[in-house]
Amino acid sequence: MERLPVDLCLKIFCLLDHQNLATVQSVCRKWKNLASDNTLWSNLFTERWGVDRATFYAPIDSKTWKDVYIVQDRCDRFGLGLKIIREGDDYYLIHQGQIQRYLGTRSLETGRIDASTEAGYVDDCSGGNEPRSGILDKILFFIGDMEAASTHAKRSRICR
Numbered sequence: 001m002e003r004l005p006v007d008l009c010l011k012i013f014c015l016l017d018h019q020n021l022a023t024v025q026s027v028c029r030k031w032k033n034l035a036s037d038n039t040l041w042s043n044l045f046t047e048r049w050g051v052d053r054a055t056f057y058a059p060i061d062s063k064t065w066k067d068v069y070i071v072q073d074r075c076d077r078f079g080l081g082l083k084i085i086r087e088g089d090d091y092y093l094i095h096q097g098q099i100q101r102y103l104g105t106r107s108l109e110t111g112r113i114d115a116s117t118e119a120g121y122v123d124d125c126s127g128g129n130e131p132r133s134g135i136l137d138k139i140l141f142f143i144g145d146m147e148a149a150s151t152h153a154k155r156s157r158i159c160r
Contacts, residue, residue, distance in 0.1 A: 041065035071097040084144040091144045
């Protein structure tokens, strides 16, 4: 793949869905840059939500089509309201699909809560993450667990 021309790599990446394209980005720096191509994500967005929505949600300022795609996907999965969500072991506060605050992570082995800030995960409107008290963390994680459990229960009830 190192010797392939960029345009050929992009044609190959065009055949991938959003999940595989996100996975490809973790292979190496070259693939990360190529798989973040604005045209790829624009095509994926248009394919999934149509031309009208693509025109309406076209990125402005410093946003990319990948950013717009991720927010729209999160809106589809969790809705537009203010929610605490869990993605993997990490908890976030979201509103209208946009991450408002990184809440922390929970270690699955110990059940320990780590509310420390990790670079790259914070999209914080207030400009910083101040430490929270232990009981507040426990309440937030409990609400996140309940939201995740109720979403799974709702999906299984609908599929029956």
